[in-house]
Amino acid sequence: MYLAYTLFLYPIMTTLKELATLLNVSVSTVSKALNDSPEIGEDTKARVKKLAKELNYQPNRLAQQLKSNASKTIGVIVPNIVNPFFAEALHGIENYASKHQYDIIITLSNESFDKEARAINMLARGSVDGFIIAVARESQITKNSSHFQSILTNQIPLVMFDRVMENVNCAKVVVDDYQSVYKATTQLIDNGRKHVVLFSNIADLSVGKLRSKGYQEAMEAHHLNVAILDLNQEPDIDTHIKNYLQQHPETDAVVSIDHLTGIVALNIAQMLGKKVPQDFEVVGFGFTETQLLVNSQIAVIRQKGEDIGHKTVELLLEQIANKSNVASETVVIPNDFKGAFTG
Amino acid sequence: MYLAYTLFLYPIMTTLKELATLLNVSVSTVSKALNDSPEIGEDTKARVKKLAKELNYQPNRLAQQLKSNASKTIGVIVPNIVNPFFAEALHGIENYASKHQYDIIITLSNESFDKEARAINMLARGSVDGFIIAVARESQITKNSSHFQSILTNQIPLVMFDRVMENVNCAKVVVDDYQSVYKATTQLIDNGRKHVVLFSNIADLSVGKLRSKGYQEAMEAHHLNVAILDLNQEPDIDTHIKNYLQQHPETDAVVSIDHLTGIVALNIAQMLGKKVPQDFEVVGFGFTETQLLVNSQIAVIRQKGEDIGHKTVELLLEQIANKSNVASETVVIPNDFKGAFTG
DNA sequence: TTGTACGCGTTATCAG
DNA sequence: CTGATAACGCGTACAA
Numbered sequence: 001m002y003l004a005y006t007l008f009l010y011p012i013m014t015t016l017k018e019l020a021t022l023l024n025v026s027v028s029t030v031s032k033a034l035n036d037s038p039e040i041g042e043d044t045k046a047r048v049k050k051l052a053k054e055l056n057y058q059p060n061r062l063a064q065q066l067k068s069n070a071s072k073t074i075g076v077i078v079p080n081i082v083n084p085f086f087a088e089a090l091h092g093i094e095n096y097a098s099k100h101q102y103d104i105i106i107t108l109s110n111e112s113f114d115k116e117a118r119a120i121n122m123l124a125r126g127s128v129d130g131f132i133i134a135v136a137r138e139s140q141i142t143k144n145s146s147h148f149q150s151i152l153t154n155q156i157p158l159v160m161f162d163r164v165m166e167n168v169n170c171a172k173v174v175v176d177d178y179q180s181v182y183k184a185t186t187q188l189i190d191n192g193r194k195h196v197v198l199f200s201n202i203a204d205l206s207v208g209k210l211r212s213k214g215y216q217e218a219m220e221a222h223h224l225n226v227a228i229l230d231l232n233q234e235p236d237i238d239t240h241i242k243n244y245l246q247q248h249p250e251t252d253a254v255v256s257i258d259h260l261t262g263i264v265a266l267n268i269a270q271m272l273g274k275k276v277p278q279d280f281e282v283v284g285f286g287f288t289e290t291q292l293l294v295n296s297q298i299a300v301i302r303q304k305g306e307d308i309g310h311k312t313v314e315l316l317l318e319q320i321a322n323k324s325n326v327a328s329e330t331v332v333i334p335n336d337f338k339g340a341f342t343g
Numbered sequence: 344m345y346l347a348y349t350l351f352l353y354p355i356m357t358t359l360k361e362l363a364t365l366l367n368v369s370v371s372t373v374s375k376a377l378n379d380s381p382e383i384g385e386d387t388k389a390r391v392k393k394l395a396k397e398l399n400y401q402p403n404r405l406a407q408q409l410k411s412n413a414s415k416t417i418g419v420i421v422p423n424i425v426n427p428f429f430a431e432a433l434h435g436i437e438n439y440a441s442k443h444q445y446d447i448i449i450t451l452s453n454e455s456f457d458k459e460a461r462a463i464n465m466l467a468r469g470s471v472d473g474f475i476i477a478v479a480r481e482s483q484i485t486k487n488s489s490h491f492q493s494i495l496t497n498q499i500p501l502v503m504f505d506r507v508m509e510n511v512n513c514a515k516v517v518v519d520d521y522q523s524v525y526k527a528t529t530q531l532i533d534n535g536r537k538h539v540v541l542f543s544n545i546a547d548l549s550v551g552k553l554r555s556k557g558y559q560e561a562m563e564a565h566h567l568n569v570a571i572l573d574l575n576q577e578p579d580i581d582t583h584i585k586n587y588l589q590q591h592p593e594t595d596a597v598v599s600i601d602h603l604t605g606i607v608a609l610n611i612a613q614m615l616g617k618k619v620p621q622d623f624e625v626v627g628f629g630f631t632e633t634q635l636l637v638n639s640q641i642a643v644i645r646q647k648g649e650d651i652g653h654k655t656v657e658l659l660l661e662q663i664a665n666k667s668n669v670a671s672e673t674v675v676i677p678n679d680f681k682g683a684f685t686g
Numbered sequence: 687t688t689g690t691a692c693g694c695g696t697t698a699t700c701a702g
Numbered sequence: 703c704t705g706a707t708a709a710c711g712c713g714t715a716c717a718a
Contacts, residue, residue, distance in 0.1 A: 025705085026704070027695090027696085028698085028707090029703090029705070031695095044704085061469050064696060065405050066405045067709080071405065082431060087425050087430050090449075106437070106448075108438070150399070153399075297610070372687090372688060374712065409695070409710095409711085410711085411712095
């Protein structure tokens, strides 16, 4: 005879208490019944479950989280999401996390220290069991890591990836930035290229520096001139690249250490009448779909975003499990090479 | 004299109760003091705040949320995040939400109905105050909207964007898919193109159908032959496009209704020796960076992902505010055109 | 001015 | 087998 009540109640979230009063039993009985406790008789279990189903009862997760002191949620902070590398990494993170029944809260720092710090402050108060972070540009440049230290001080598990800070003592997942660019540059030189220039719009980032270093040392090892075009934050990279290539017509190869300048360089070189890849070769940083976009006309150093994402979650869940063990290993996920270099 | 205690306690989350015992006052006094209640004396306020600062006290958000019955969090479910359109929309959503002190929990449906349904089930239990959803491919194809109905039944605010379901009665934000493709196609025809083909890998989606319809009706209005290459789910779109263009050498224009096939078609056409844009023209769907990638060689219909994201949040927050008012308006955000068509 | 008591929804312990 | 009680951490009406 609780039909009317039922109909009225239905839409809004049903609680244990409501079930209890409707069934004339105690709240704890209902809770145990729904959790299949052996303490409860089969008949009452059935009654409880039936009504719970009818009223579409769903336990409130906030309450469960508060009680258990675990949110089963990972806080992810990335500089932006439009960069396909981060998109892929997030994809990997989400997949692996959800496989392990973890939700993720994503926050974008927009490369800003403040926003990064605020996000940490919000999430570090019970909302998440741990953090996965790629450091904002501003934090990297200013070397301000106070907000990360506060995570560590609070014993909250933390994993950094790609953009990491050396002086923060936590687990890290990176790619072999130096190695892969060194190797790619060497390959170009072996192909007979003499005027290899590096294009970059991330010179100020940790990864940018490592990649530049790879290029630089490869060039120097072969006694070739180092030429770096730093497009950092330039709004109109098209024009700058065009100007450079016109002023340096001898250029016969480009190493791009980000996901954009390589493709742009390719297009412009073709517009300027260069034959690719016969007398002009490009190596770029890329991601899964890059290959489609450039149609094998350039070689790409492919960052395995999804794998990197997987790994970060793996490390984080380990830390969450063995609360004590603040492991701070650094895992390197080597880059792929896609698209054959010409000989 | 609580210094030793302090040092021991510091790392782990400080609670009101701990502050209270340390200060020999009641929990509520501490709470009020921290919230600057006029009931509390200035001196005690000072004492409380001082210790709170020392111990780095941060109120537990879960508890606050449970108490207030509001999570200040938006649940966002998108099919994937690698598609730059969704990445941009998410960017817009995150920015606008965070401006209004809302967090977002992002879940990826991976185009699967099950995952979408599970995500809703998890989040609809107190974790979020409302949903923003772009419908998974599978849900659209099977027309299964039961999980969405359950959101509505539970009175949880819901906004759909881009991929929407007509039979779900909620607010929606879409682009002018039909219109913009009709217009683009007409433009190509006006430019003298006679053999315009449509490339698509999203024929089965609501947006895909609308866009195809725009193309089709524009062609028919000019008594031209409709030609559609459906690359839906094909792994190797490169090859298919190449084959098509070789078998149909008369083709003088391509309309691509997704963010990939247009760029691929452009590259392949150039490889096949077509002069772009003199005797071959491409219109594609795109996003902010597309223009850079294709270097003005094709025109793009640009979906304003960020604006769309903004709008969804705006509508959702409205709904959250006037709980009663289940507004179900549909907002259309018109596409931009970038890159001049040649005449 | 401060403290007490209760509620948010859940679970766990301990009586009955 | 069932129920009362306490607890998670916070906020607040009410009492002192």
